[in-house]
Structures are given as structure tokens and as C-alpha cells.
Amino acid sequence: MTKEELTIEIMDRLEKEYPVAGCTLDYNQAWKLLVSVRLAAQCTDARVNIVVQGLYEKYPDINSLAEADVDEIEEIVRPCGLGRSKARDISACMKMLRDEYDGRIPDDFDALLKLPGVGRKSANLIMGDVFGKPAIVTDTHCIRLVNRMGLVDGIKEPKKVEMALWKLVPPEKGSDFCHRLVYHGRDICTARTKPHCDKCCLQDICAKNIL
Ligand code: SF4
Known part of the structure; x- marks a missing residue:
């Protein structure tokens, strides 16, 4: 699978796992x-x-x-x-x-x-x-997960990760994808404990698991 194909497959699976994507910060303005x-x-x-x-x-x-x-x-x-x-x-x-x-x-x-x-x-x-425009939000979850999944290779600097993801992620889907990475990073692909790969919908395609 190419990186582009892997990205689309991961995005599809995460969308099924977390159909509603949104910001976890509360705001009304x-x-x-x-x-x-x-x-x-x-x-x-x-x-x-x-x-x-x-x-x-x-x-x-x-x-x-x-x-x-x-x-x-x-x-x-x-x-x-x-x-x-x-x-x-x-x-x-x-x-x-x-x-x-x-x-x-x-x-x-x-x-x-x-x-x-x-x-x-x-x-x-x-x-x-806010504006529904293309966006890639490289927070700590995003950076950890896309490295583990093999979408980027050992890149930790947020701007570099963002630039790498712009080449892989369809722009209009970037914002939702990043929200879903946050959900997945909190629930399954955790930072402080060992990631729960046994419960992960990506376990058969994730680089951390298959390489
Ligand atoms: S298989 Fe494991 S390392 Fe890969 S995304 Fe899932 S929880 Fe994270």
C-alpha cells in the first residue's frame, strides 16, 4: 500500500469508528x-x-x-x-x-x-x-499517531508533520481527520500507557504493528 492509499484507508476506518468529528473545546462564538x-x-x-x-x-x-x-x-x-x-x-x-x-x-x-x-x-x-476551510491541526495526538501509523517517518516538528500531511490528506477532510486522531489518541492509541493495539481498528495496517 502506498502512503496515499494507507492515509485514505485510515481515514475511512476512523470515520466509521468516530462518525461525528468535532472539536473537544466548547465554544459558541x-x-x-x-x-x-x-x-x-x-x-x-x-x-x-x-x-x-x-x-x-x-x-x-x-x-x-x-x-x-x-x-x-x-x-x-x-x-x-x-x-x-x-x-x-x-x-x-x-x-x-x-x-x-x-x-x-x-x-x-x-x-x-x-x-x-x-x-x-x-x-x-x-x-x-470556524470557517470550514482546509486545515491540518498537528497537536500532540496527531503527531504521535501519524508517526506510529507510518504516515510520516520520525517527524516530530509540528510544521513538518503538517506539511507532510498536506501531501497525503484530501484538504477538505483534514479538519475532521485531525479531530478523529484526537479521539483515537485518547481512547486507543494512548500516549502514557501502551497503545491498545488489540482493540484498534487499524491494527492490520498500522506500521507500528506490522513492521
Ligand atoms: S495499531 Fe496500535 S499503534 Fe497503531 S494506531 Fe492502533 S493503537 Fe496506535
């Missing part, structure tokens, strides 16, 4: 996903989903968060870790959205990258989930 994805660095999505409830109770929109004292944001987001830098980025990002984008989220990858605290992973997540 695009700017909230930007906040959550910044908070999610080195933190679980479950914890972020709890912490943002308190944040939005106090600051329900971009303007109020842009005007908020950074110390007060930090106080609320501290349970997510890296509180100071996350609070600073969130504050600066909301100010930029307010001042330069009239409170809207730009639907342009390069413009998203210029927002404070937004890297390629976050920009891709926004492009895929």
Missing part, C-alpha cells in the same frame, strides 16, 4: 475558540472548558475581555497553567480583534497567525472549525 485554544496549551480540554465558564461570566464579549486587567484574567485562567503568558496573549489578542478587525475573526490563515498567541495549530483549528 469564534473568538471563544481562540481563547480556549490558547488556554489549551499544556492543559486538558476538559479543564479549559471549565475555566472558560468563569472567564465568560465576568467578560462576556471581546470588548470586555480587551478592557480587562491582565492580572484579573490571569487570576481566572491560572488553573490552566502558564497563567501569566496566556493572560497576556488573550488580552493582546482581544485588543487586536477589537481595534483592527472590528470584533471579527479574520478568515485568513496569515492574518490569524499575526494574532498574539496564535500559532499554526490554532490558526488551522480556526480555519477548519
Whole structure:
């Protein structure tokens, strides 16, 4: 099987396994996903989903968060870790959205990258989930799984993994595929324990198992 064929086969099987693909961060407005994805660095999505409830109770929109004292944001987001830098980025990002984008989220990858605290992973997540555009989100699960599966060979740097996957994954399916990798990485192809290959729908085609 070529890498392209393997990719399509893996995508098909994961789609059957996890028919509904979506982001595990809760949000009902695009700017909230930007906040959550910044908070999610080195933190679980479950914890972020709890912490943002308190944040939005106090600051329900971009303007109020842009005007908020950074110390007060930090106080609320501290349970997510890296509180100071996350609070600073969130504050600066909301100010930029307010001042330069009239409170809207730009639907342009390069413009998203210029927002404070937004890297390629976050920009891709926004492009895929908010705007329904092609996206490859290379988070820790994605990087671990595509290496194990043999879609990339020993590449750990997120941007390099992203570039390799752009060559293999049909663009319109990239966002859902990456969400499914997260589900599979949490449930089956786990990081901290031995992966549960005996329960995996990919066990007969996964490089980790057959090489
Ligand atoms: S077979 Fe094992 S290593 Fe491969 S994807 Fe499944 S759980 Fe992960």
C-alpha cells in the first residue's frame, strides 16, 4: 500500500469508528475558540472548558475581555497553567480583534497567525472549525499517531508533520481527520500507557504493528 492509499484507508476506518468529528473545546462564538485554544496549551480540554465558564461570566464579549486587567484574567485562567503568558496573549489578542478587525475573526490563515498567541495549530483549528476551510491541526495526538501509523517517518516538528500531511490528506477532510486522531489518541492509541493495539481498528495496517 502506498502512503496515499494507507492515509485514505485510515481515514475511512476512523470515520466509521468516530462518525461525528468535532472539536473537544466548547465554544459558541469564534473568538471563544481562540481563547480556549490558547488556554489549551499544556492543559486538558476538559479543564479549559471549565475555566472558560468563569472567564465568560465576568467578560462576556471581546470588548470586555480587551478592557480587562491582565492580572484579573490571569487570576481566572491560572488553573490552566502558564497563567501569566496566556493572560497576556488573550488580552493582546482581544485588543487586536477589537481595534483592527472590528470584533471579527479574520478568515485568513496569515492574518490569524499575526494574532498574539496564535500559532499554526490554532490558526488551522480556526480555519477548519470556524470557517470550514482546509486545515491540518498537528497537536500532540496527531503527531504521535501519524508517526506510529507510518504516515510520516520520525517527524516530530509540528510544521513538518503538517506539511507532510498536506501531501497525503484530501484538504477538505483534514479538519475532521485531525479531530478523529484526537479521539483515537485518547481512547486507543494512548500516549502514557501502551497503545491498545488489540482493540484498534487499524491494527492490520498500522506500521507500528506490522513492521
Ligand atoms: S495499531 Fe496500535 S499503534 Fe497503531 S494506531 Fe492502533 S493503537 Fe496506535
